[in-house]
Amino acid sequence: MTKPRIIIIGFGNVGRGFAKVLNMKYNLIVEKFGVSPRVVAIVDSRGAAINPRGLDLEKALYIKKSEKTVAFYPGYGKLSVTGLEVLDKVDAEILVEATPTNIVDGEPGLSFMLEAMRTGRHVITANKGPLAVAFYKLSEESKKHDVQLKFDATVGGGTPVISLAKHCLSGNQIVSIRGVLNATTNFILTKMSENHCSIEEAVKEAKEKGICEMDPTYDLNGTDTACKMVILANALLERRVTYKDLPEVDGIEKITVEDLKEARKKGCTIKLVGLADEKRLLVEPMLVPFNDKICVDNTLNAVEFKTDLAKEIVIMGHGAGPIETASKMLNDMIEIFKSQTNR
Structure with a gap:
């Protein structure tokens, strides 16, 4: 042994x-x-x-x-x-x-x-x-x-995003990656939408439940999601990029309850989304239809791979917790x- x-x-x-x-x-x-x-x-x-x-x-x-x-x-x-x-x-x-x-x-x-x-x-x-x-x-x-x-x-x-793509999609060319990859911001946006509360109140609840760090700056301003998208772009799209190559990273600090109410009228909610393909690499809050496969709530993560052979593959699972x-x-x-x- x-x-x-x-x-x-x-x-x-x-x-x-x-x-x-x-x-x-x-x-x-x-x-x-x-x-x-x-x-x-x-x-x-x-x-x-x-x-x-x-x-x-x-x-x-x-x-x-x-x-x-x-x-x-x-x-x-x-x-x-x-x-x-x-x-x-x-x-x-x-x-x-x-x-x-x-x-x-x-x-x-x-x-x-x-x-x-x-x-x-x-x-x-x-x-x-x-x-x-x-x-x-x-x-x-x-x-x-x-x-x-x-x-x-x-x-x-806890969601095997990279290993799924590397081992189960090895015969496919991944054309693009799109996902909700930060459990903290997803929880916060979910609570703001469900409870009609401010971002400050939602952050407080996230801290009390141990979902976010005492200083959640990297989560709220999109830095955490941006780092993850850089890793995915390099590992799965062979982009050869670093964090500094993102032209701009937008977080959720400016999202209000009113924004979420307006989104709901359109059959959507707002999620912090990362997107990478051959040319684009971005992180920003986006309108996501309720029937979109990456429209998950609370601390769930969801990632969609668009491929040449298997078409769209979506994986979701819990994104927070040591x-x-x-x-x-x-x-x-x-x-x-x-x-x-x-x-």
Whole structure:
């Protein structure tokens, strides 16, 4: 039985979510795939916990919750240790990169991912920033060093948008991509429409339910959706674009209850929609008919692929939540295990 070693860098909602789902599914992974993965290091903003024999994930999660850092993990915690230091000193086959999104330069996640690949590690990430600013640099490094770069969790929360397109539509040419890809704004617009409330009231409810971050700026101004569309355009349309190539990104900050009422009179609602094809790449609020297949509510995501052979394919599913996102990171990890077994 193989025992791949894993480093987790970033232990916020997504990193902890990955630790939880790995713990939940550990026995299944062992029984079904003959693999016994070990997390040998966890890094957060204040330090790290390192044990070459493997960390107890339940203990790590408890320490993080109670002490606010894994650096106080008994016997194996170290304050002020950085992610790059861990990558340099700790042997592992896989990096799970879960640091916060930075759309300016992709850091620090971009450096972690590049260093991991240059030292022969596979990378799994839910971090949109590095891929939105340096998709092809990362892709080329993974090929150069014969490692896998897995990023399905960057788009769609728990919905397998990228993997569906890559594996199930591989014989098709994808002509265009159109979708509702931000669960937070979709929830907010749904509540504004149903309850006739202001955007401020809907944001407050989203925060209370844990659907959005305490600072939802990237959601509301369209940045999050824009990053996802850049990733999709690169991964599925081979567009070679970065976040800076979007001419303009419009969010939902100016949408009012009156706008939604007027849309309803036309048999429509308003959704924050991303669109990409051979020439266009845009994100903006759009009128969407109620009978449109991407007209989903609350925290659902929906993406429509237009293809040359299969015509229109629509996928929808839950787009918010650390467990949902971590489920795709777990799937990416299993795909790496399977590919190594088949070599």
